[in-house]
Amino acid sequence: MNEDELIERVQLGDRRAFSELVEMYQQRVIRLAYSMLSDYEDANDAAQETLVRVFYAIPNFRGDCSFYTWVYRILRNVCTDFLRKRWEDMYSMEQDQETVDAQLEPDKSFSPEHLIEKQETQRQVREAIALLDNDSRWVLILYELEGHSYEDIAEILMLPIGTVKSRISRAREKLRKIFMEKRELF
Numbered sequence: 001m002n003e004d005e006l007i008e009r010v011q012l013g014d015r016r017a018f019s020e021l022v023e024m025y026q027q028r029v030i031r032l033a034y035s036m037l038s039d040y041e042d043a044n045d046a047a048q049e050t051l052v053r054v055f056y057a058i059p060n061f062r063g064d065c066s067f068y069t070w071v072y073r074i075l076r077n078v079c080t081d082f083l084r085k086r087w088e089d090m091y092s093m094e095q096d097q098e099t100v101d102a103q104l105e106p107d108k109s110f111s112p113e114h115l116i117e118k119q120e121t122q123r124q125v126r127e128a129i130a131l132l133d134n135d136s137r138w139v140l141i142l143y144e145l146e147g148h149s150y151e152d153i154a155e156i157l158m159l160p161i162g163t164v165k166s167r168i169s170r171a172r173e174k175l176r177k178i179f180m181e182k183r184e185l186f
Helices: 003-011 015-037 040-060 067-088 097-103 112-130 134-145 150-157 161-185
Strands: none
Touching: 003 015, 003 040, 015 040, 015 067, 015 134, 040 067, 067 134, 067 150, 112 134, 112 161, 134 150, 134 161, 150 161
């Protein structure tokens, strides 16, 4: 059954169809939430909250945009709420790397040294992205990590393409400065 048929069935009250939609999107939503929140448990919680909101809001989905774009907007709002709460609670953005590593399945095709180096690089990139403001973080995640086009990002974030391009450019420059500053420290 295709996505449109599933959405229609869910709008008519079919909970099994919603379960199928969840299976289609759950891992993608968790991955995006993790990219934004840099914490595995928060990402799972945000993904679950997003899917609950999708369930209650899907009767209002009109198809003006793609279903993924609509889900993404809900996820973005949920993650923004998580980040706001984190700041209000003065919560540190440090993550428990052991928990994250335990949840990520290692790629066995590389040597242990290569895996350690790769994980360290990924950790540094996540930390640097976490230092960016929300607008910069979102466009960078969507473009660099998720591989969306400028047009897709413009639709998802409801921005002009020129704004998307300039935000990506500024976000890259901010990341470059963060890495340059870290290099100076060592």
